[in-house]
Amino acid sequence: DAGITQSPRHKVTETGTPVTLRCHQTENHRYMYWYRQDPGHGLRLIHYSYGVKDTDKGEVSDGYSVSRSKTEDFLLTLESATSSQTSVYFCAISESMLFQGGNYGYTFGSGTRLTVV
């Protein structure tokens, strides 16, 4: 769906280089999240945002930083990529923390496959 897009879809980078992944939404949702998905692990939360310039750390935030200067964009930066950061990265958006009926699940982007060599 066009409501959330991730770029790039695939990237190969060298160890030690900085990398920025972009998540863009057109839904005007307040909450945005970055997860990584690795074999043998569930989706693990890296960082999340609850508004413009409001971000916080998740379970596996070491080596990552984020920024949200506009409602629609949430950037994930690997300051100095390492091989352990080879993963598939998913962005997700959520409308509300308060469930007033209906299905306020997360909407996920298509993922970015990052390989660090």
Add this chain to the structure above:
Amino acid sequence: ILNVEQSPQSLHVQEGDSTNFTCSFPSSNFYALHWYRWETAKSPEALFVMTLNGDEKKKGRISATLNTKEGYSYLYIKGSQPEDSATYLCARLPYSGGGADGLTFGKGTHLIIQP
């Protein structure tokens, strides 16, 4: 239970049979329990969001129940079809006093429907 745990890890079911699987989670500071369906080469899609103890939700042949006091949820699929083949994820949202903690996901149950 400290984490979100799902069982079984994988499941093979004959087409037409019904099946169910389990999600266990910490019952303290509970706010909501989500179920997602994740097909190969696609993104996870939300199935259900449940918040109240005893909640039961249904979507076609798929239903889910929730027990927040003991910390478990069941997902049921009635009359399995090949298109039900997917990984089913559950995820817990803790209560954080109005904050915005993200979901903690289980590792999923990989369901394969055999014709």
